[in-house]
Amino acid sequence: MNIVAIAGSVVGSKTKTAIxxxxxxxxxxxxxxxxxxxDxxxxxIPFSxxxxxxxxxxxxxxxxxxIMKADVLMIGTPIFQASIPGTLKNLFDLLPTSAFEGKVASMVVTAGSxxxxxxxxxxxxxxxTYMKAQVLQQYLFIEDVDFYRQEITNDDVFYRMERLVDDTMTLAKTYQQMQQEKDAEYGF
Incomplete structure (x- = not known):
């Protein structure tokens, strides 16, 4: 599988560290x-x-x-002013509306509180979802208190990160098998 991880901001270090x-x-x-x-x-990247x-x-x-070649997307994003950064939204705006069809997506989120x-x-x-991704329901949420000097210091974050990776890959493999079975029904 082709996995693309995205550090979805042009400022700060926590999201990049996490991804x-x-x-x-x-x-x-x-x-x-x-x-x-x-990253x-x-x-x-210009505005869309x-x-x-x-x-x-x-x-x-x-x-x-x-991104279009990927089978799996792991999207890292900080939360700024109670929103995703404009750089990440702009990236989505550059893509067609069905860009994530057939892809599994999961999220690594960093926030101040x-x-x-x-x-x-x-x-x-x-x-x-609008862009047709198969979205992993849970996501990894990491707070500022889990970082010290650009390093993750909370062991629970590492555990949850491993779980997110495993769940993402399980969903991707399952989705791939479902697609193969569906394609095999056509017989050509």
């Missing part, structure tokens, strides 16, 4: 799969202007093509 750790767990537990980390801070994603050039074309726990439910899940 890098998630990628590390993926690579250790599932070495037979291709894993790629797309949006490393790319120059409604063009087809294939009509963009440079970093925008590269990032969107990698527990008060932001439902933001992924209210903002990110509806976008992913």
């Amino acid at each position: 890098q750790q998630t990628v590390k767990i993926l690579e250790q537990k599932y070495p037979d799969h291709e894993v790629m980390l797309l 949006l801070a490393a790319y120059d 202007d409604g063009r087809n994603y294939l009509d963009y050039q440079g970093d925008a074309k590269y990032v969107t093509e990698q 527990q008060r932001h726990y439902l933001i992924p439910e209210q903002q990110l899940k509806p976008i992913l």
